[in-house]
Amino acid sequence: MQCGGNAKQTSDALADCRRLRLRTWIRGLWLFNMREMREKTMVHSALLLLLLAPASSMFAGNVRSATAVTWQPANPVRGSAVLFQVSTPRGVRELSGRWFGRELKFSPLDNKGSFYALAGIPIETAPGSYDLELNGLRSTGTFHLLKKVRIGQARYPRVAITVAKQFTEPNPEQLKQIDADKQIKQAVFSKTSEAQLWHGDFRPPAEAPTSGVFGTERVFNGRVQSRHLGLDYAVPSGTPIRAINHGRVLLAEHLYFEGGFIVIDHGRGLMSLYLHLSDFMVKEGDVVAAGQVIASSGGSGRATGPHLHLAVRWQGIYLDPAVVLRLQVPKYW
Numbered sequence: 001m002q003c004g005g006n007a008k009q010t011s012d013a014l015a016d017c018r019r020l021r022l023r024t025w026i027r028g029l030w031l032f033n034m035r036e037m038r039e040k041t042m043v044h045s046a047l048l049l050l051l052l053a054p055a056s057s058m059f060a061g062n063v064r065s066a067t068a069v070t071w072q073p074a075n076p077v078r079g080s081a082v083l084f085q086v087s088t089p090r091g092v093r094e095l096s097g098r099w100f101g102r103e104l105k106f107s108p109l110d111n112k113g114s115f116y117a118l119a120g121i122p123i124e125t126a127p128g129s130y131d132l133e134l135n136g137l138r139s140t141g142t143f144h145l146l147k148k149v150r151i152g153q154a155r156y157p158r159v160a161i162t163v164a165k166q167f168t169e170p171n172p173e174q175l176k177q178i179d180a181d182k183q184i185k186q187a188v189f190s191k192t193s194e195a196q197l198w199h200g201d202f203r204p205p206a207e208a209p210t211s212g213v214f215g216t217e218r219v220f221n222g223r224v225q226s227r228h229l230g231l232d233y234a235v236p237s238g239t240p241i242r243a244i245n246h247g248r249v250l251l252a253e254h255l256y257f258e259g260g261f262i263v264i265d266h267g268r269g270l271m272s273l274y275l276h277l278s279d280f281m282v283k284e285g286d287v288v289a290a291g292q293v294i295a296s297s298g299g300s301g302r303a304t305g306p307h308l309h310l311a312v313r314w315q316g317i318y319l320d321p322a323v324v325l326r327l328q329v330p331k332y333w
């Protein structure tokens with residue numbers, strides 16, 4: 001049977017032709033749907049594979065997805081201390097890192113791969129993202145991770161200060177003493193224990209209000225400029241001064257600018273400095289506990305009056321002591 005446009009076809013033949021065309025059309029539609037379904041199935045399979053790929057690599061030991069890095073304070077700024085806490089994948093036994101070109105050694109927090117380390121941010125750092133590089137040792141090889149840490153904007157105040165002339169224009173003899181003090185400090189600051197001597201929360205050195213914050217730009221007698229790299233406590237002479245954490249006394253001496261000066265090493269480059277003291281209760285080499293009385297306050301050295309100047313150093317960087325004292329140090333369990 002032919003289904004052309006022949007006008008002579010009978011009505012029966014025409015009806016047959018219509019039925020045939022309808023069947024062909026339905027079959028065509030069915031074939032088209034089948035092809036589309038096949039293609040769709042292929043697309044779905046590909047999508048499923050794409051979705052499963054990261055999951056499978058995660059289960060195969062993708063360290064990035066199994067590692068958690070947190071820090072205190074949550075929004076650090078230049079001059080802040082930073083307490084890093086890292087949960088590593090199973091099997092990491094040792095963790096070290098690099099931060100602002102300095103070596104970081106982590107201490108274990110538990111036996112499940114959690115570690116912590118205290119570091120700091122140089123005061124001249126511009127806001128932005130900075131790399132925390134982590135390197136670990138695991139039974140099956142090594143572990144590496146690069147984490148971006150956002151450092152925010154910080155504004156520090158500016159004040160004018162007047163002190164006795166001898167501290168801004170020292171004579172040749174005083175200059176000699178200042179130079180000798182520099183040598184002493186350099187030698188002291190280079191001595192730090194490889195082991196972490198501090199543990200647990202930091203404690204204030206005195207129960208007294210603070211009178212001068214960290215970071216303030218100071219203009220001495222309208223000329224000499226410096227930055228206040230410590231925290232001042234308004235305490236009268238003779239107030240007991242306590243160690244902010246466990247450590248070892250590196251120096252207990254009278255220096256020109258610092259006056260009665262104690263330096264405590266807390267290990268791994270962390271030190272606390274106590275200035276303008278009158279009497280020492282500890283000597284070089286003594287091991288001290290957190291909260292132990294180490295001295296009496298005073299107003300010696302370059303000071304506007306009796307007070308305690310507390311400074312905290314980490315690998316040559318001065319940190320805001322107020323931030324250090326606020327850290328909630330995780331406990332080993």
Ligand SMILES: [Zn+2]
Nearest residue numbers: 230231232309
């Ligand atoms: Zn001060």
